[in-house]
Amino acid sequence: xxxxxxxxxxxxxxxxxxxxxxxxxxxxxxxxxxxxxxxxxxxxxxxxxxxxxxxxxxxxxxxxxxxxxxxxxxxxxxxxxxxxxxxxxxxxxxxxxxxxxxxxxxxxxxxxxxxxxxxxxxxxxxxxxxxxxxxxxxxxxxxxxxxxxxxxxxxxxxxxxxxxxxxxxxxxxxxxxxxxxxxxxxxxxxxxxxxxxxxxxxxxxxxxxxxxxxxxxxxxxxxxxxxxxxxxxxxxxxxxxxxxxxxxxxxx
Amino acid sequence: xxxxxxxxxxxxxxxxxxxxxxxxxxxxxxxxxxxxxxxxxxxxxxxxxxxxxxxxxxxxxxxxxxxxxxxxxxxxxxxxxxxxxxxxxxxxxxxxxxxxxxxxxxxxxxxxxxxxxxxxxxxxxxxxxxxxxxxxxxxxxxxxxxxxxxxxxxxxxxxxxxxxxxxxxxxxxxxxxxxxxxxxxxxxxxxxxxxxxxxxxxxxxxxxxxxxxxxxxxxxxxxxxxxxxxxxxxxxxxxxxxxxxxxxxxxxxxxxxxxxxxxxxxxxxxxxxxxxxxxxxxxxxxxxxxxxxxxxxxxxxxxxxxxxxxxxxxxxxxxx
Numbered sequence: 001x002x003x004x005x006x007x008x009x010x011x012x013x014x015x016x017x018x019x020x021x022x023x024x025x026x027x028x029x030x031x032x033x034x035x036x037x038x039x040x041x042x043x044x045x046x047x048x049x050x051x052x053x054x055x056x057x058x059x060x061x062x063x064x065x066x067x068x069x070x071x072x073x074x075x076x077x078x079x080x081x082x083x084x085x086x087x088x089x090x091x092x093x094x095x096x097x098x099x100x101x102x103x104x105x106x107x108x109x110x111x112x113x114x115x116x117x118x119x120x121x122x123x124x125x126x127x128x129x130x131x132x133x134x135x136x137x138x139x140x141x142x143x144x145x146x147x148x149x150x151x152x153x154x155x156x157x158x159x160x161x162x163x164x165x166x167x168x169x170x171x172x173x174x175x176x177x178x179x180x181x182x183x184x185x186x187x188x189x190x191x192x193x194x195x196x197x198x199x200x201x202x203x204x205x206x207x208x209x210x211x212x213x214x215x216x217x218x219x220x221x222x223x224x225x226x227x228x229x230x231x232x233x234x235x236x237x238x239x240x241x242x243x244x245x246x247x248x249x250x251x252x
Numbered sequence: 253x254x255x256x257x258x259x260x261x262x263x264x265x266x267x268x269x270x271x272x273x274x275x276x277x278x279x280x281x282x283x284x285x286x287x288x289x290x291x292x293x294x295x296x297x298x299x300x301x302x303x304x305x306x307x308x309x310x311x312x313x314x315x316x317x318x319x320x321x322x323x324x325x326x327x328x329x330x331x332x333x334x335x336x337x338x339x340x341x342x343x344x345x346x347x348x349x350x351x352x353x354x355x356x357x358x359x360x361x362x363x364x365x366x367x368x369x370x371x372x373x374x375x376x377x378x379x380x381x382x383x384x385x386x387x388x389x390x391x392x393x394x395x396x397x398x399x400x401x402x403x404x405x406x407x408x409x410x411x412x413x414x415x416x417x418x419x420x421x422x423x424x425x426x427x428x429x430x431x432x433x434x435x436x437x438x439x440x441x442x443x444x445x446x447x448x449x450x451x452x453x454x455x456x457x458x459x460x461x462x463x464x465x466x467x468x469x470x471x472x473x474x475x476x477x478x479x480x481x482x483x484x485x486x487x488x489x490x491x492x493x494x495x496x497x498x499x500x501x502x503x504x505x506x507x508x509x510x511x512x513x514x515x516x517x518x519x520x521x522x523x524x525x526x527x528x529x530x531x532x533x534x535x536x537x538x539x540x541x542x543x544x545x546x547x548x549x550x551x552x553x554x555x556x557x558x559x560x561x562x563x564x565x566x567x568x569x570x571x572x
Contacts, residue, residue, distance in 0.1 A: 007360035016348050083344035086309060087401065090338045091361040093308050093329040250265075250310040 001101070004092050008105045017074055018109070025067060025117055033124035041132040048133035051141060053122055054148045061152050061211050064117055068110035068156040069180055070173075072163030075109070076102055077173025086251055099168065099243045103161050110160025115153040122149070151211050158207075158235055165242035206230040255409050255440045256283035256306065260315035263301050263464075275301035277464035278315065283442055283457075288435035290455035290472070291444040294553055298464040299444040303340055303413045319409065334362065337407035339415060343398020347387040351378050351397050354386060355404060364404050376400040377426065391418030399427065410434060410441045416450055428454045448549055452476075462553040476548055484521045486528070487511040487537035494533050501527035513541055 012018060040048040079085045092098050122145065129135045166176035188204050199205055199219045209220050209227035220227070263276040276298045283289045293299050304310040306317055308324035320335060322328035345354040355369045373382045376396040386394065395418050402410055415431070416424045431454050435441050445451050451458055452472060459469035468475055488494045491507045498505040503523060504515040514524050518540035525535060 003361050003363050007357045010360065011346070011357055014349060014353065082347065084346055086340050087344060087358070087398075088361070089309060090307055090336075090340065091333065091358055093324070093333055094327070248311070250304075252265075252304070252310060 001097065004098065004101050005104065008101050009108070012075055012105050012109050015075065015078075017078075018071055021067065021071060022113060022116075025113075026120060029117065029121045029124060033121070033128055036125060037128045037132060040128060048125065048129050050126055050129035050133065050135045051137045053125060054141075054145050056125065057118055057122065057145075057148050057152060058211060060118075060121065061155070064114050064152060065155055065159045065207070067117075068114055068159040069163035070177060071113070072106035072110060072160035073167040073176035073180075074163075074173045075106055075167075076164045077167035077171070077176055080167070080171040081173065089251060095247045096243055099246045102164055102168070103239055103243075106160035106164035107157040111153045111157035114156030115149065118149040118152050147213055148211070151213055155207055155211060155231075158231060161235060162238050165238040168242040168246055201230060203231065203234045206234075253285045254282050254318075255285045255320060256281065256442060257318040258282070258302070258306075258315070259317070261302065261305060261312055261317055262314035263298070263305060263310065264313045275464055276305070276312075276315075279461070279464060279466055281459055281466055281469065283440065285440050286435070286438050287456040288431050288441040288443060288454050290451035290458040291442060291461065292446065292448065292451050292458055292549060293444075293461035294446065297461045297553075299446075299461060300341060300413055301464075302461070303338070303411055303444060306411060307336075307338055307340065309340065334405055335408045336411065337402035337405050337409070338411040338413075339398045339402050340413050342391070342414075342417060343394055343401065345386045345394060345397055345401075348385060350383045350385055351389065351393075351400075352382040354397065355401060358401055359404060362405050368404060368406070372400045372403050375403065375430075392420055392423045395419055396423070399430070408439055410439060412441065413444045414446070415443060416445065416447055424450065460549060460552050467552045482517045483513050483515045483541040484518055484524060485510050485513055485537075485539050485541045486524060486535050488528060488533050488535055490533060493531070494528060497527055497531040497533060498524065503527065511537070 036048050039046050079088070088098065089095065126135065163176055163180070166179050167173055170176055170179065184204050188202050191198050191202060196219055200222060205220050206227040209222070210224050210231060213224050215223075258279055258281040261276050261279040263274075265273045265275055267273060275296075279298065279302060281302075291299055291302070301310065305312045306319060306324060308327070308329045312325050316323060317325060319329065320332040322332045345351070346357075349357070352369060352373060355372065356366065358364075359366065359369050370379070370382075373379045376399050378393060378396055378400065381389070381393065386397065389397065395415065399412070399415055402412065412431075416427050419427060428450060431441050431443060435456065443451070443455065455472055457470065458472050458475050460467040460475070485508070486494065488511070491512050494512045495505045495507060498512070498514055501523070506513050516523055521538055521540075525538065528535060
């Protein structure tokens with residue numbers, strides 16, 4: 001099993017898409033920091049205060065989660081599209097084991113990359129704030145910021161696994177991304193409009209509640225702890241369906 | 253000892269609109285240890301489905317199969333997978349990685365050393381291009397890489413589905429020699445192919461499959477002779493008299509287009525020359541009446557609706 005984990009981790013990190021997307025994200029965040037720098041040096045009203053960094057990261061969260069979902073989906077989707085899944089199974093025929101390792105790799109990657117990007121962006125904006133803004137922060141700010149970074153990374157791990165599961169079910173990267181888009185942009189939107197009583201069970205709203213870490217707000221009247229349980233249920237369902245189909249379906 | 257045992261294997265695929273396609277229809281096959289075993293059949297005969305069932309890539313609809321005694325259909329393949337190297341159809345390495353990196357990733361899964369990766373790359377003639385991206389490889393190079401991946405575990409059993417696909421004539425010859433040498437080392441090489449000449453030149457034993465069923469199996473010579481003892485073709489001036497003389501000597505003979513066909517095993521041809529010489533009939537030619545695998549294959553699979561002329565050429569690249 002350790003050989004399989006090592007091989008899959010290596011495959012993930014050697015993928016050009018992972019490297020290219022990470023570099024692109026790092027470059028994009030650098031550009032964002034430069035914009036904040038120039039904006040902040042313009043007038044005293046617009047000076048960037050690092051005390052608002054947690055809000056900045058929460059605003060950036062959805063973008064980072066899409067990044068993790070796409071990487072998780074392409075990691076497994078490419079394997080199906082190229083047909084390399086067959087070769088892999090002639091080395092490790094235990095499909096459940098293979099699927100669980102892939103979930104693990106997608107989770108580790110989602111967590112690690114979102115942690116890296118969040119810390120990197122926070123560091124960039126700290127430099128901006130130290131140069132042309134304010135680095136004065138209230139008591140307890142650093143633990144609050146660390147909590148936000150950690151929660152973004154945890155949801156990043158979940159997004160990676162969901163992307164991986166969807167791509168495994170659809171045997172295709174585009175199908176996974178399309179399904180995620182339809183769910184979050186269409187299905188959840190329709191439910192919010194037509195069945196607001198179901199909102200407490202929506203993945204997007206529970207993820208937002210978990211990320212904020214704050215008190216509950218209507219119509220999602222439950223705490224972050226309950227939101228994390230709802231997210232976990234979604235995760236288990238996605239994993240079970242993907243693993244079940246991978247174990248039972250023919251690989252042709 | 254049987255390395256591969258297949259009993260009543262049945263596989264149906266469901267199509268999108270609910271119809272079913274029978275790929276394997278009660279296949280029975282036993283492959284003994286050692287040597288090169290050719291698994292021959294036209295497209296759609298069920299060769300790849302058999303390989304996929306053996307490697308647990310697809311679920312058999314009925315019947316059973318065993319590899320080294322383990323039943324892949326019951327999740328037992330992992331117990332013996334370290335003894336098996338396989339290629340299923342055209343190998344599909346990761347195109348963005350180099351050939352070496354592709355093999356190294358597989359080596360990690362199987363606990364194979366890096367030194368073995370280098371050794372295998374040399375064995376399949378890819379050492380000089382090992383660090384190039386697979387994306388730039390020709391089909392033949394990808395095929396070699398696939399064979400390399402199959403050899404990586406130094407397996408006792410090699411299951412190769414159309415290994416000569418995409419190879420140029422020199423490559424085909426190298427693969428043929430490689431397979432022969434692997435077979436001679438005591439390994440079992442199970443090769444599915446539609447290239448009849450390759451099977452004839454490479455394999456010790458052959459099984460012919462049509463419409464998901466076994467048509468015949470045995471030693472290549474045995475299959476070629478179609479079960480009879482064999483015959484020789486002789487050329488003499490007076491063919492009618494030669495038939496009489498041979499008949500009197502207890503050798504059945506008939507006049508055919510090429511001369512006189514005497515039903516005697518080629519290694520007993522001296523009986524023919526002796527009988528004819530005694531009657532002052534002298535031969536200008538004597539040769540075994542050897543059918544080639546292609547004609548046997550055509551005879552045996554003649555009723556297969558999926559048979560296409562392109563599959564029966566038995567020559568060329570074999571790429572489809």
